[in-house]
Amino acid sequence: QVQLQESGPGLVKPSETLSLTCDVSGASVGSYYWTWIRQPPGKGLEWIGLINTSGGTHYNFSLMSRVTISVDSSKNQFSLKLTSVTAADSAIYFCARQNYYGPLYYMDIWGAGTTVTVSS
């Protein structure tokens, strides 16, 4: 079955770039849409953005100036880069498969999540 695993630094300094990778197993990364979602400690879920099968991206309007999502087909993984981070970017970051049904985009498979803390 499809499994996802996030990886990356758990600690990032303010103003630097947060970089995470999601390894995909059980499916080809080029065959589906993929997404990143985050959850600040004790809070709700925030969608960051997605990448589609053509490499096109769609980002949360509130983050789009700082976010890049990309795919590396050779490694069967996709990545998140978030620039100029602040403490407000501290969160659990989840990668997920983005599926769709009619007008609905939803997440049917999730990684376990990785905690990122922004601190000097």
Added chain:
Amino acid sequence: ELLLTQSPDTVSLSPGETATLSCRSSQSGSSSNLAWYQQKPGQAPRLLIYAASTRASGIPDRFSGSGSGTDFTLTINRLEPEDFAVYYCQQYGSTAPRTVTFGQGTRLETK
């Protein structure tokens, strides 16, 4: 901007009872534009329902979704101990800027 409001924020019930969780959208659109997720402490969310009423693979039939327009409901019959968790609804906006949006969550706790 799409806004999803879930109610109540917290509900306290006992195993065996029925939970009714609500989600109201600020946009009236397709009746199939809604998903529900369950999240337990320390775990990733799990998809329960998509297209408002279709159970995801492996989800027990005590979970059911209904609704259309702006008002949606997740019903959990015969609550089991493992059902006590936080539940989120989610839509994809029908107007620009289109985003995946979550409700604030409803905590289902044991009475």
